Amino acid sequence: MGNPCLATQYHTLQSSPVISVSSCHQTGYSLQNDNHAASGYYLPHGLRPNGAPALESPRIEITAYSQYPEDEVEESSSEDHIIKRGVNSIVTLTLPNADGYRDPSCLSPASSISSRSCNSEASSYESGFYNYDNSPQNSPWQSPCVSPKGSSMLLSCPHASGPAGSPHNSPSTSPQIGAVAEEGWPAQLRGSRPNSPSYSGGGGGNGGGGGMGKRKVSLTDENWLANTNQYTNSAIVAAINALTTDGVIDMGEGIPIKTRKTMMDHSPSMSLKVEPGGEELGLDGELCHEDYPSRLALKKENYCGGFLDVPQHPYSWSKPKPYLSPSLPALDWQLPSCSGPYNLQIEVQPKSHHRAHYETEGSRGAVKALSGGHPVVQLYGYMESEPLTLQLFIGTADDRLLRPHAFYQVHRITGKTVSTASHEVLQSNTKLLEIPLLPENNMRAIIDCAGILKLRNSDIELRKGETDIGRKNTRVRLVFRVHINQPNGRTVSLQTTSNPIECSQRSAQELPLVEKQSVESYPATGGKMMLLSGLNFLPDSKVMFVEKAQDGHHLWETEAKVDKDSVKCSSLVVEIPPYRNQRLTSPVHVNFYVCNGKRKRSQCQHFTYLPPNVPIIKTEPSDEYDSLGTAGLPMRSKHYYSQPRLTPIMPVADPDACLVGVYPPCPPRHVAIPSSSPSSSPTLQDLSPVAYSKCLPSSPTRETPVCPNLTHPASPDHNTCLGMLHSQGSPGKLNSPGPHGYHPIYANSSPSSSPVSHPSTPGGTAESPFIQTYSPSQAQATASPPSLLPEDASPPSMAITVKREPQDQLDQMYLDDVNEIIRNDLSSISVHTHA
DNA sequence: GATCTGGAAATACAA
């Protein structure tokens, strides 16, 4: 089994074999008048709408047996942009040849063995563009498990529905209808509970039966889900299972018996749960999706092992067109929240606590906002009329780079109280909730449909390759993504993350949480007052500063003085204690935490003691937090995972070396920015201190298109602009600094990074991971492109070597480098001055 | 009747 590391996988994506599956035509959104999208959707690789060079990859073509009547085919085939699919249309499917987005050392829950069951299979093929990390071993064709639901997609003809499709097709249709109605997934997905075999995918549904009756072989729905899961089809999986080395298979003959069986009698066994106006989409991955719990594997396998039920999806509410690019960035890629005119913002942050529910429990509802409402996300700068899809998944909140959380999954909430439409899909074994972002709603979405499911630690930890530990790893973040197709064929991917959310029952009420700190670093002499903002601070809360050696043992620990009088539940003022060694020659990275008692500690926050004579690295004032500052203490978000915004005082050796953003820096928000997002994502996801040093102009205020010159360590898609811009060819120039001047990076969240999560280990703050990936010193060594880089990788300037080193060591390296640069800079200034 | 919640007992783990 190869290294499933995302990097690798992604990297190999371009050279991965492509399976062309001839299947029934898929109208997908074509009916909705989006040729562009459609084409993109159907031309994952070799075929680019814009004629961009297709990836040169070996292909395996599968001629699928058409399930659709010719007439239907014609209807759907009207889409020129789509590869003509007659009875035997061809769809190219990229076969990811890499494993899960996490390598063995960074497996996600899904990467476990169990995840390789039907679920993962299904998920892997949910869509060619959704799953890149499917390694051969994960290949559906290696597994008998096939998602019944999925099967429909491939074999079925999507929406060849009536002319113009159903009214629901209209993107403008209120998603809410679907929202409330649709429930297919949730019901099954919920809690990853064993799905009943009897659950058939969209058989019922409003569409399935009557309205959509025209579709004899229903199967897919071009509905939203269908689109997003185009390749999720079990059918495809089945086809692949039957795949021969010949490459071309007549689906009629080649389709696994199971598949054909499915087509023949899918209805009987399908007791599709029909919901009002519901969309029974999602079913396809669902049945097999959830294999998190290994204990369920058996059941699922049994189920999956059966013939494929082909759900007859009813037509569903119109959904925004899903992102159609075949090369979406992996979930553990760090993406910017803003690029060019676009800015993805979390307008209303979720509450810091949300008790996740177990599979054995009922839902505990949707994540709520502090105000009592729900989180709100909005995309600014998007002026097109095309709806977009907002993706949401549960990410980590530890001190490492953001990545899908192994122990938590987003859970779709439905019900009368839910006003936002959504559906679940799997990407890289991580469940994503897709929510429409509609122009009519000002590209704003109220996230009232997202709950959080807790997977049992044992189920995840026992999985082969899983290295994360679940114990005390109970904090998560909501991660939102949106992919915007550009006229030039590229795609801009934005991502924003919420504040951390504590998901455990107990700690939610007892553990202190530090969200912000007013001081990042200070001379070893200490004495300065630092304001901490967060939750659950008590009058008797203690603030402990600790320094640990690389091996983890304590080198120093001291209790800081807390101003008892000023302690509030949400804020606390503490005096920075003097460091043990006043003769520092280089910055020392320490941590501190708030303690409400034994075992009731906040996660560690980072703090840096500076040598007496070294200028303090100025912490860029956070406009967002200034208002929070009290007593003249400017606050800045400093979650253990956040990235300190260092004023880029480091010289930029070669700004040009950095990819230049396609867009100028994010313009100031042209829309009023809700003040309710004190720690809106941008701040939280600035994970690239080095990016600054390498790409940022020397002036923090300079709005020069800068792009994260960080290429995904092993990104195969260098030329897709490191994940943010999925260009079909040219190396993209990337993005711009965020509103605050910092730059997001597209660094791999290091699937191979520390294998074990350190929820409570301060370890490397946000910067750590970054440094780990691109430390200044390493950047210099970039001269020699890492072997991980694709051959067709971008220009030398982009070839940034990614060398992984011990976290602490890197932290220090980074600090040392910064320090040195500062010194040099100062001496230089000094010289000039005197001169 | 299905959900959502808050509590807490039963277990599993770790120090």
Place this chain on the structure above:
DNA sequence: TCTTGTATTTCCAGA
């Protein structure tokens, strides 16, 4: 290896 304290899971019951 036993004890004790925590953390995790599973159950219950009320709204």
